[in-house]
Amino acid sequence: MRKKTLIRLACLLLMLSAMALPVYGDTGPKPSVNVTIEGLEGRACWATLLSARSSTGPHSSLWRESERGQWVKNQHILPRYTQxxxxxxxWAAFAEYEEERRDWFFLQEVWDASDGAFAWTYYPPDQFQIALWFPGENAVVLSQTCEQYAFDSYYHLDLSGAELEPGGAVRLPTAARSYDYTKELVSLAVRVVLTVGAELGxxxxxxxxxxxxxxxxxxxxLLTQGALNLGLNWYAYKNGTMFLFLPYLLMELGVVLAEGGAYLGLMPGGKGRGKQLAAYALAANGLSLALGWVLALFVPGIF
Structure with missing residues (x-):
């Protein structure tokens, strides 16, 4: 009977993990770079990310670097926009800047950032410079070198004190990372409180x-759920939540073993109540797994 129960449990876990796997090769969220801009003062502004590489995903420059380190035209790449x-x-302003400087690649994607924000949400470059073009002055503003540091990377540009050079380029001293770690800590605390409360019940x-x-x-x-949720947060921070279920399941199984061992070794009379404590650890963590996954599906902001 016990063997049949274990087989059924294993089959159930495999079915649940299979439900979390994608069917198509290009589904689900992709890494993103999100930029906010301060100090526009009502000026029209267009933005892009200049890449250290000549292509990323479907985005490509009109130029590429040859094996000899020379910049040559990509003959098979067409201009992204027409007049x-x-x-x-x-697009023309950034393409002209790229052709003149030939140090960073313009991947032919532009956004209207006049409202103080833009986001590259589909295959952004790994290493890049944030570039802004102001049509009123025909001036370009560049950040220092930035990189993707999380699945969803956030940067903040402050233009206060930057003097635009008509027809020229201005380089800002830095672009500040602006990931909302406070929100992540609050979400982590809420998840721990909810799951610990459920397991006490x-x-x-x-x-x-x-x-x-x-x-x-x-x-x-508090120890096991804190460690579990820290692990989940780190995984989501680096990889997003699309494939979170399988590592979540594996970590939860580790928590079951850790909690079961702790109860057997530390709870008074625990060795004589092994079946009860093992059943409790399995049931409690099964409930917290289900609760956590429901939260991830219906309150995604909590992850």
Whole structure:
């Protein structure tokens, strides 16, 4: 009977993990670079990211670097915009800048950033410079070298004090990373509180109700759920949430083993209640896994 139960549980876990796998080769969210700009003062502004490489995903420059280190035309790459497109003046300005300088590649993507923000959400370059073009002055503003540091990277540019040179280029001293770590910490704390609360409730149902038992369960869960959620946060920070379920499942199985071992070794009379404590650890973490996944699906901002 016990063997059949384990086989059924294993099959269920495999089915759940398969549900989280993508069917197509290019589905789900991609890394992004998000930029906010301060100090525009109502001026029209267009933006792009100049890349250290000549292509990324579907984005390509009209130029490439040859094996000898020389810049040569990409004969098979066509201009991204025509003179009929509203983006054409910005595209032409960045293309001209690229051809004159030949140090960073313009991948032919531009955004109207006059509202103080833009985002490159599909295959942004790994290493780049943030470039702004101001049509009123025909001036370009460049950041220092930046890079993707998270699955969703955030930067903030402050133009205060920057004097635009008509027809020229101005380089800003830095672009500040602006990832909202406070929000991540709050989300992590909320998840830990909810999952620990759920597991304490399950303990009550398993008649683990004494002050010492509840105190031990609380301490163990704060440690294990804290470590679990830190691991989930780090994974999502670096890789996004698209493929989160499988590592989540594996980490949760590790938590079951750690908690079961802690209860057996530390709870008074634990060795004589092995089946009860093992069943509690499995049930409690099964509930916290389900609760966490429901939160990820319906309240994605909490991850």
């Amino acid at each position: 009929l497109d509203p983006e054409y003046p910005a 399950v303990a009550w149902l398993f008649h683990l109700r004494s002050r010492g038992q509840m105190a031990l369960i609380l301490v163990v869960n």
